Amino acid sequence: MSATSINIQFTLNGERVSADVEPHHTILDVLRQQFALYGARESCGQGLCGCCTVIVNGESVSG
Template sequence: MNTKLISFVLNGEPVSVRVDPFELFVDVLREKLQLTGTKKGCGEGGCGSCTVLINGEAVNSCLLPAMRVEGTSIQTIEGVEDNGELHPLQTSFIEKGAVQCGFCTPGMIMSAKALLDKNKSPSKEEILEAVSGNICRCTGYVKIEEAIEDAAKTLRKAAVKGESHG
């Protein structure tokens, strides 16, 4: 098979990796780049456990041919913390008990981050819409919604103080 060297920015760092034409991006992340925080669930784009941000948009990496990420900026769950400090979403998920088995958590956080990066005051409906592509079989979503609301409040306070959370 003809492989191709692709380059992109991953969690703020330039990366180049050789991929096969039909290789999926979730497999490149997990197997070639050793970033196993992005989970491989259904493999059909239905569970959201593989969600990453590509140019700020939440995308199911299990549906994405790796060659399509050429020249993009990608953020995975490993790139959410900032200098060893958890992002407010990560902290809120822990504090509000939104983490159960943990399998869906990275994808939930990435979908929520895509929302909060654009809207620091989302309504309940906007929160539920943002995570509608993410399935959690443990929590029933109430704690997840509460965690996202709490993180939004923290991010609004930080914005007033002039702090930044990448």
């Protein structure tokens, strides 16, 4: 954990987890790099195509 990162805790696929997150990390960075979840990915870079869509609190959001 670097001086600028923060530790967040959340429920991921029904399991309580934590992650050290840098200010520039996206939700996709965290899911892919720290939890090896590769289903959502960046494609268009604008959230228009749907590749980066994840469910947060029951709502679809662009990652």
